[in-house]
Amino acid sequence: MxxxxxxxxxxxxxxxxxxxxxxxxxxxxxxxxxxxxxxxxxxxxxxxxxxxxxxxxxxxxxxxxxxxxxxxxxxxxxxxxxxxxxxESAVVRNTCATCRTSGSTTYAPYRCPGCDEGRRVGRVCEAHAVFLDGSLRASCVRHAPVCRCGTAAVAWCSGVRCRSRTAWCETHLCRHPGDASVAYCADCYAERFPECEVQQCSDTGYICCEHRTLAAMKPCGRRVCADHVRRWQVYGRFSRGVALCSRHHRGLGSTSAEDLIDIVLAGTVARANGKRWKSASNRRVQLPRISIIRHILINTRGAVLDMEDIDRLFTSLERRLRGLPSRDVTVSSALDLLARHRTSRREDIERFRQQHVEGHAYFNRMIDALRRAGRWQLADAVEFSDFRPGSGILFVKVPEHLVGLFKGKRRANIQQLEQQVGVSIQVERRG
Ligand SMILES: [Zn+2]
Ligand SMILES: [Zn+2]
Ligand SMILES: [Zn+2]
Ligand SMILES: [Zn+2]
Ligand SMILES: [Zn+2]
Ligand SMILES: [Zn+2]
The missing domain is CATH 3.10.330 (Vcp-like ATPase; Chain A, domain 2)
Incomplete structure (x- = not known):
């Protein structure tokens, strides 16, 4: 071979x-x-x-x-x-299911979840695709979205509950007040544009009541408009106070000092842990000084407490939190805030003591003046409350039925006393 x-x-x-x-x-x-x-x-x-x-x-x-x-x-x-x-002959992979039923093969760029024919998600061509406002998702004519009421849907709801996954008919949609191309279902609309808690108020309740306690950190959440919200100015006059609904604002007066401090602490913990407050200012969120707390207690409950008493309220709250068997995020950040608060409390107590000594000197001068004028009833009843050296104001506590007598016509008596003592005199505001 x-x-x-x-x-x-x-x-x-x-x-x-x-x-x-x-x-x-x-x-x-x-x-x-x-x-x-x-x-x-x-x-x-x-x-x-x-x-x-x-x-x-x-x-x-x-x-x-x-x-x-x-x-x-x-x-x-x-x-x-x-x-x-x-x-091999060319194959159109994604073909329109609607066109297929009439025997033709058309390229179908969109998905119709309804046309799955037991296989993958079905397809629909340009001509047979149906789009509704609010989403880019398509479907074929046969599987066009239907509202819960059974009528053909006209738009997807862009609200937080539906997230453009549920479509609704015109009757069951509420249009965005400023942009008619955006629509919501009734529930999502109520969430996006909540009603103010005040009846007949037509404003949107954009503000949530922030009333919360350490034991229940989820805030009340009742919606209030900017006009009807009550701000509890616990952080001083220049920081935004705790937003409260009418019910919780009304309830402050009958809340115990311990519980008021609990509410202030819980609110401050929420701010310290909230992103909005962290980014809003570089300063660390802090508890209000006890000098402010003292005035809060006077204004909300008419309770005039010594700085030492208020300090004790904070210390016992701290002790109670330390004694808890387990510490969640709330308790840890509350303890953190309380620990940082301690120094400022000591400072305030010391300052208060000094002011007390200075203030008592003015107070005694005022009592002497009352006695010299023969106003014995007042001299026995009026009590020292506070003295602010910065503004030179002496605060005094006067029994309700003697306030008029103490002040005199158009504050004439007070003005006379002020001249004799050398400082402004104010009756401590209650409630
Ligand atoms: Zn088609
Ligand atoms: Zn379909
Ligand atoms: Zn919705
Ligand atoms: Zn409907
Ligand atoms: Zn309102
Ligand atoms: Zn509330």
Whole structure:
């Protein structure tokens, strides 16, 4: 045998465009080749580079010789072939399910979740796609969104509850007051534009009541408009106070000093942990000084407490929190705030003591003046409350039924006393 050691490989391309069941795997491809090869080796590539094999019902398969002149002839059972390429008819992968029912194949760029036909999510073409306001999601005409009431929906709700996943009919939608292209369902609208708690108030209740306690940190949340909100100015005159609804504002007067301090602490913990307050100012959120707390207690409950008493309220609250079996975030940040508060409390107590001494000197002078004027009833009843050296104001406590007598007509008596004592005199405000 003078057969060469190896035949040169014959390169071919398979044309499967006329074959109805193109092979899906390598095995199927090899199986198809084995059916073609016995007949293929009988042809002469030089007679024509493209050969067609009729496979009856299955269609036909073409074999293209890529380099007929280079093939060693004749071909035979030993000829090695190499498939360099396969031609297949183009397949539109994403086809419109609606168009398919009428027998046509259309490219479908959008998904219709309704057309899933038990397989993947179905598709819908440009012409059959339905879009509603409020979202870019599409559907086919047949699966166009329906409102809960059964009528065709016209828009997706952009509210926080629906997040553009629920569509509603025109009757069940409320349009955004400033932008009619944005719509909400009734629940989402109420959440976005809450009503003020005051009946007949047409303003939006954008402000939530911040009343909370250490034991229940979730705030009351009742909605109030900017006009009707009550600010409890616990952080002084220049910082935004705690927002309160009418019910909680009314309740302050009958709340014990311990519970008022609990509310102030809980509110401050919420601010210290809230992002809004952290970014709003670089200063660390702090508890109000006890000099402010003292006035809060006077104004809300009419309770005049010594600085030492107020300090004791804070210390015992701190002790109670330390004694808790477990510490959550609230308790830890409350203890943190209380620890930082301690220094300022000591300062305030010391300052108060000094003012007390100075203030008592003025107070005694005032009592002497009352006695000299023969106003004995007042001299016995009036009590010292506070003295502010900065503004030179002496605060005194006067029994309710004697206030008029103490002040005199158009404050005439007070003015006379002020001249004699040398400071402003004010009756401590209650309630
Ligand atoms: Zn279509
Ligand atoms: Zn559909
Ligand atoms: Zn909604
Ligand atoms: Zn509806
Ligand atoms: Zn209002
Ligand atoms: Zn409230």
């Amino acid at each position: 003078n057969r060469p050691a190896a035949y040169p490989v014959v390169p071919v391309t398979l044309d499967l465009r006329g074959f109805h069941t193109p092979p899906r795997s390598l095995q199927e491809c090899v199986a198809l080749w084995k059916r073609l090869e016995p007949e293929l080796v009988t042809v002469d590539p030089l007679a024509g580079p493209r050969v067609r094999f009729d496979l009856g019902e299955e269609g036909e398969v073409g074999v293209w010789f890529l380099a007929p002149a280079a093939a060693r002839l004749p071909l035979g059972p030993g000829t090695p072939f190499a498939i360099h390429g396969v031609l």
